[in-house]
Amino acid sequence: MSQVFTTPPSRLVIASRESALAMWQAQYIRDRLRALYPQTEVSILGMTTQGDQILDVTLSKIGGKGLFVKELETALEDGRADLAVHSLKDVPMNLPDGFVLAAIGEREDPLDAFVSNDYENLAALPAGSVVGTSSLRRESQLRARFPHLDIQPLRGNVQTRLRKLDEGQYAAIILAAAGLKRLGLAARIRNVISSEDSLPAVGQGALGIECRADRADVIACLQALHHSDTAASVLAERAMSRALAGSCQVPLGGFAEVQNGKLRMRGFVASPDGKKMLRAEATGSLAQPEVLGNQIAADLLAQGAGEILAALAL
DSSP, X not given: OOSOOOOOOSEEEEEEESSHHHHHHHHHHHHHHHHHOTTSEXXXXXXXOHXXXXXXXXXXXXXXXXXXXXXXXXXXXXXXXXXXXXXXXXXXXXXXXXEEEEEEOOOOOOSEEEEOSSOSSGGGOOTTOEEEESOHHHHHHHHHHOTTSEEEEOOSOHHHHHHHHHXXXXXEEEEEHHHHHHTTOGGGOSEEEOXXXXXXXXXXXXXXXXXXXXXXXXHHHHGGGOOHHHHHHHHHHHHHHHHTTOOTTSOEEEEEEEETTEEEEEEEEEOTTSSSEEEEEEEEOTTOHHHHHHHHHHHHHHTTHHHHHHHHHO
C-alpha cells in the first residue's frame, strides 16, 4: 500500500448488486472515478446475489447480510471485477482473507426514516397498527418504545417495500433515510427518526469500497474517495459489532459521530422483544476509533449483553 501512486489502471470494473439502490451507489462511484481519472475506462458488472433471490424469509434466518456480498467477492477473486461497492451496513464485520475495504465514502444521512401515507410519525400510530421493518435492530427498539404496535417483517428492495406500504399491507414502514435520499425518494419520508429513538445500524449511510488486498494499484486510486471522519465513525461501530459477534441475527445498533474533534459513540444490545435493552456511551480519539468501539462493547458485556447474545444463538 505504500508504493508511490503513478498512473491508475487503464480499466476498472465495479461489481454491484442489481437493485436500484446498489446500482445508484455503483454509478456514483463510477462517475467519481471517471472524473478523477479520465483516461481510465470505468464500467459496472451487475450481479444478482443470493440475498436478492430469497425474499420470502427474513435475512436473520438465512445467513445474514453477508449473502449480499459473497458473489461480488467471487467476481473480485476471479478477476471479473476490480472493486465492489457496498452499503457498509451489509458488509460482514470480518472480511475474508485476501480482501480489504480500500475506501469508505462520505456518509449520507445515517438515520432511520418513518414512511407512511396516513400518519406523521410513530407516536401518531394507533394501537395495533402494522409497522414493517426488515431489521431486528429496529424491531427491538420499536417494541421497547411502542409496545402497542404490531411489528411485522418487510423484505424486498426499496421500491418493493414502498409498494407494499401503498397497497395497504402496512400502516407505516421504517427504512434507511440514506437509501430513500439516494434514490430521489426523500419526499416519501414523513419523519426522520432521531438517533435517540432509533439508533442506526453499524455503518448505516456509508459506502464501503472493497477490493483484493493484492491490488495496490486499485487501493491507491481509491484513496481520493476515502472520507476520514466517516471512516473513523464506522471503524468504531464495526469494532463494537465485531466484539459482540454482531450480525443481523442480533438486535444491536452502534452509532459514532465526530463532535468537537472527538468521536462520540453510542451502542445498544437488546432482546428481540425489546424488554431487555442495554445501552452504553463513550467519547474517544479520532485516531483510535476501534479502541472506542471495543470500549462500548466491553461496557455492554459488563451489563449482561453476553447473556442476551447467548440466548439468541440457541
